């Protein structure tokens with residue numbers, strides 16, 4: 030008997046179609062030659078990409094998004110990596126407490142975190158600045174990336190460190206020879222996830238924006254006040270491409286099952 | 295026959311899991327599937343249960359083709375290796391599950407569950423959850439859950455694999471007792487040859503997806519059909535011989551070293567053939583058999599003696615680099631005095647204790 | 656004698672450990688993340704709570720105070736109470752729709768074996784990992800007057816009036832269900848993948864049909880995942896201000912949109928803070944209910960028949 034019945038399969042197919050539908054609409058629209066959101070587009074052109082790159086606020090926004098995503102990726106990967114390394118060596122209540130504290134933000138609506146961050150950074154005169162935006166995205170990614178790196182460290186063997194040390198390796202060498210090779214995949218996957226999450230972020234980007242830091246989502250929102258045309262589609266395609274590329278990287282590195290905490294059969 | 299498997303085959307990608315297996319089982323029989331890991335035992339069981347479809351062949355149960363029946367309509371009782379008890383249900387609920395699915399009335403459910411738990415000697419544990427039971431107790435719940443539905447056939451997939459030795463032996467006896475009490479046709483899967491020989495009416499020996507032999511424990515042990523069976527069941531001396539003469543009931547053959555040996559004739563064997571002959575270590579002795587039993591004799595040198603409590607294995611070097619293993623009982627050993635390495639010795643075995651194996655494919 | 660000697664050795668080892676850079680590094684490794692979380696997560700939440708008691712002064716300024724007036728204004732105004740009710744309604748509807756689609760999808764994804772699995776998992780994950788504005792844009796196209804739905808409708812019924820979907824609760828619910836579905840699938844797949852297939856085989860051999868296997872075995876055992884998924888899907892509704900902003904209308908009543916407007920547009924931070932804090936409380940209550948729910952389910956399962 031097949032494990033999955035026909036009813037289940039049909040609903041699953043519907044759900045998957047529902048999930049992909051936006052991609053199949055957003056991408057063609059970006060290549061439309063029409064001025065309105067007519068679908069399917071009457072003809073094809075790259076005019077909206079041209080328009081995108083002719084607008085200084087969009088180009089600058091894209092640059093700021095990329096810069097803040099890169100910066101927060103580096104910071105988060107470093108911090109989460111070091112933390113996961115520390116947690117692997119911890120035991121008992123202490124380990125549970127630290128994991129709990131770092132995971133709690135995952136349960137709180139991102140909007141609440143964003144607003145709280147805005148009020149707090151405003152007090153520090155950091156809201157509306159690039160460092161503030163980066164900090165916001167660091168806090169957004171930290172719990173997720175920590176989880177991924179920790180999951181990738183599941184098979185980490187702390188004994189190798191002692192083995193290397195007992196063979197007379199000095200600490201830095203132990204780190205390079207016994208620790209790094211075991212954690213690089215996890216770190217790379219964590220970094221990819223951090224970058225993708227920062228690029229996907231709208232909450233921090235909208236609430237922590239300012240004259241010094243207007244990331245692409247903020248520029249798009251400002252533009253969308255006046256009109257919504259296929260140029261938004263061209264930004265959408267850029268975002269989608271980044272997501273898809275990094276999704277493929279994550280899948281190659283550790284597989285989606287690991288990201289989702291799903292046991293493979 | 296009650297249960298018939300006919301020319302079943304199954305392949306996964308490029309692995310042949312089951313290769314043209316046919317066998318039949320009588321009602322009330324206790325049959326064991328024995329074979330090394332990966333030999334296809336579970337796959338056959340899963341085919342009977344209906345979880346796996348065969349690529350070809352068919353299965354008949356009680357005269358009815360059951361190929362197209364989904365598992366839940368087959369009415370078979372199955373005990374899985376990991377027990378597969380429902381973790382969210384109590385012992386009572388686990389055992390009652392099959393009855394509930396059959397819409398049996400509440401009162402009858404209660405009665406039959408109590409009976410089944412009684413049979414596996416687990417009364418009083420009704421309210422426990424599976425994770426509050428020991429391995430042996432879980433095993434019994436799984437068994438009770440399978441027998442309570444009065445299945446046509448009871449399928450047990452290495453049910454004792456996870457138990458320690460003592461519990462295992464207890465459960466072996468228990469399983470036989472339950473089988474006798476209920477008379478249910480039972481297929482038992484194991485890769486432990488001793489377990490297979492002690493428990494079963496008949497044993498089916500599998501390897502690489504093929505059925506090598508099916509027969510009584512005595513038959514498969516003493517008259518194995520293939521060298522695999524001979525080797526898999528206990529220790530075996532497999533002698534490569536060249537036939538020199540064929541008489542009516544006796545074949546004379548030569549060891550590589552030149553010693554002449556007699557073997558009871560079976561099948562078609564001609565002069566010049568190479569044959570393979572099995573002699574079990576326990577048939578080889580340091581003394582000639584009592585009376586005038588005809589026997590073979592070989593001159594050997596003792597290489598090593600390894601003690602096993604109730605006796606010892608003697609590793610012997612015969613003529614022409616033939617190595618023989620003899621099992622010497624403690625009594626014989628005591629009478630003979632300690633044999634030491636390098637000692638020359640004559641060993642004997644009755645002609646009737648040697649068996650020609652079918653030639654290798 | 657021996658005891659004092661061994662304790663001395665122990666002390667030396669402890670001392671040595673604190674000077675060994677490797678050990679020191681291990682012990683301090685969690686410090687940056689813990690500090691960061693305390694400073695930039697716990698303190699901001701406290702600041703949020705504090706500001707919710709402040710008073711708004713004209714011109715987008717606020718005056719430190721310890722007044723409950725933001726909360727009384729919220730709770731005393733039928734408009735906001737309706738908004739609260741509407742938000743809960745959206746949350747419940749979206750969670751249920753996510754469960755309806757997500758459970759079969761999760762089960763299929765766990766049990767099915769296909770080469771395309773990474774692709775399908777990618778399709779499930781991407782809405783989480785792509786910019787919400789991309790999705791907003793796509794829904795604007797799909798629901799638009801010249802979008803595929805209306806094109807199809809006009810093709811089937813040439814005389815039909817184009818449907819107005821944007822600005823209706825339907826548009827908001829569909830887009831939020833789409834965004835919430837991955838959140839539902841993640842815990843569900845994790846939970847279902849922990850149910851051994853052999854339990855389903857065992858149930859089938861005992862006479863359970865596919866439907867019975869689902870209701871008796873899979874759903875009860877996946878209950879923690881179901882509750883977790885509903886909780887996170889609900890939470891995603893509380894975060895999603897962009898969908899109602901673009902796909903709703905002036906009549907749309909939903910708290911995240913209120914927060915966005917109060918904080919971003921009306922610049923009434925104290926009131927925005929109070930609403931945000933109410934949303935936070937709702938989340939905490941939901942988490943508490945989810946935890947209680949898990950215990951309750953476990954107890955019910957045991958006491959039933």
Ligand SMILES: Nc1ncnc2c1ncn2[C@@H]1O[C@H](COP(=O)(O)OP(=O)(O)OP(=O)(O)O)[C@@H](O)[C@H]1O
Pocket residue numbers: 306309310311329330331332333334335336337338485
């Ligand atoms: N679902 C499957 N997919 C691919 N190959 C399979 C599958 N199930 C079984 N096999 C292969 O079929 C062969 C027989 O497997 P089976 O589980 O029947 O062996 P077994 O005799 O029960 O072994 P064990 O004693 O280890 O349980 C093995 O080579 C196994 O790898």
Ligand SMILES: [Mg+2]
Pocket residue numbers: 335336337451
């Ligand atoms: Mg098996």
